[in-house]
Amino acid sequence: MNTDKIIELKHITKVFPAIVANDDISFDVRRGEIHAIVGENGAGKSTLMNIIYGLLQPTSGEIVLNGEPVKIDTSTKALSLGLGMVHQHFMLVQDFTVLQNIILGSEVKKGAVVDYDEARRRVMELSETYDLRIDPDKKVKEISVPMQQRVEILKVLWRKAEIIIFDEPTAVLTPQEIDEFCEIALKLKAQGKTLLFISHKLGEVMRISDRVTIMRLGKVVCTKDIADTDEKDLAHLMVGRDIELGGGDRKPVETEKQVLAVHNVSMTVGGVQKLDSIDLEVHPGEILGVIGIDGNGQEELVDAICGKAKIDGGEILLEGQNIVGKSIKQIKDMGLSTVYEDRHKDGLVLKYSVRDNLILGYQDRPQYLAKWKAFLNQKAIQKNAEDLQKAFDIRCGSLEVFAGTLSGGNQQKIILAREVSARPKLLMVVQPTRGLDMGAIEFVQDKVVEQRNAGCGVLLFTLELDEVLQLSDRIAVIHNGRIIKTVVNKNVTKQQIGRYMLGVLDDGTEEAAE
Structure with missing residues (x-):
């Protein structure tokens, strides 16, 4: 040596x-x-x-x-x-x-x-x-x-x-x-x-x-x-201690009810078809992981579900109600909470305080409004921030410091705390642990599984094979804008998922819909 x-x-x-x-x-x-x-x-x-x-x-x-x-x-x-x-x-x-x-x-x-x-x-x-x-x-x-x-x-x-x-x-x-x-x-x-x-x-x-x-x-x-x-x-x-990724114990999925149903959804962007007849569903109390090589339609599917982008055709049902054509705010109020991939662009206002970021997008909810609903209830907002800081271990010198001064892990905890505390029917998390250290990854994964165990449907978008296998109950593989394979996460290997990500199915055929 x-x-x-x-x-x-x-x-x-x-x-x-x-x-x-x-x-x-x-x-x-x-x-x-x-x-x-x-x-x-x-x-x-x-x-x-x-x-x-x-x-x-x-x-x-x-x-x-x-x-x-x-x-x-x-x-x-x-x-x-x-x-x-x-x-x-x-x-x-x-x-x-x-x-x-x-x-x-x-x-x-x-x-x-x-x-x-x-x-x-x-x-x-x-x-x-x-x-x-x-x-x-x-x-x-x-x-x-x-x-x-x-x-x-x-x-x-x-x-x-x-x-x-x-x-x-x-x-x-x-x-x-x-x-x-x-x-x-x-x-x-x-x-x-x-x-x-x-x-x-x-x-x-x-x-x-x-x-x-x-x-x-x-x-x-x-x-x-x-x-x-x-x-x-x-x-x-x-x-300084053992790390256990994957979110720990989980209850079995016990319902066929669909909290999210995406039927035959297609989208064209700039003359290029980005989504092609997408079908998937999420049940209450399960994590559906969506994985694919970057650029295969994941971003467009996220934008379609949360209301950021218009689709060409198909329907998206949230607890049975069609949300196509509704605004981001309307869909949020119907029960979708989203942890976006870009926490700086879509998740936080970096020059707002930790306290204010913890109600961002939900500030018009009754619990944060004071007299005649014309003013914010500062006492309630402060209590919310203190409770969430403790529950999500948000490490900051003060709740008044700018969110932009915190580490990536603590910024992600702010977003997750805010979205989870809204008690969503569907939690959509996009690359939730990207750029985080091991301790923060463990914490975020634990919180995601905690929501699943509480009966919330979770739609996970990730590029990480390890993460999709650690967290998902079922895995949907997206390739060229199509869901080409959906599998129950039992005895599934990285190699199998990796092949599906490249568009190769079990019989060796390529880019064939299931």
């Missing part, structure tokens, strides 16, 4: 006002390994990576690079030392081409002008070496998220980085895109690069890492060889 240390962190401490983000951090990274850093939100992972990359300075401690102590006070200095970073939120100029973004600030010159022909040749050589398959002449705004990530990788390779830091590189990727990222990471390793890899997703950590360092509350818990651990062990070390 290679024990050549390329980076050593010695007693790194970073103190911000009122918080110690990194507390006496020491560990090493070996040359040519993929070294994962895992921990819950707030564990100090990103702060530590920003210190290594020169974006922050430690309060105390030392970084040793290739056996020599170094002071990395800017990202430019980091790059000069062979350290590159691919940020979770990409730093690309949208109106520039891929090529222009890659070489920006580090151009090849022919005299006084940029030699784009030579730059293109070198960039394409790099692209082929690492199988990144980019189009150098496309504008960044025209390419997909995973392609933008590849541009970021090529940016650091162009600058000859030997150590590449990835900050949550798969947080915004679909399962298929995650597979592609893992292949890229392993190819980088095979070419001798050293990778530092922050992630919440323990499956991919186990899949590509050589060693893993676990952080909790700003401290290093331990560093382990991947061969000596598993996902359950890592989750326990991250959170």
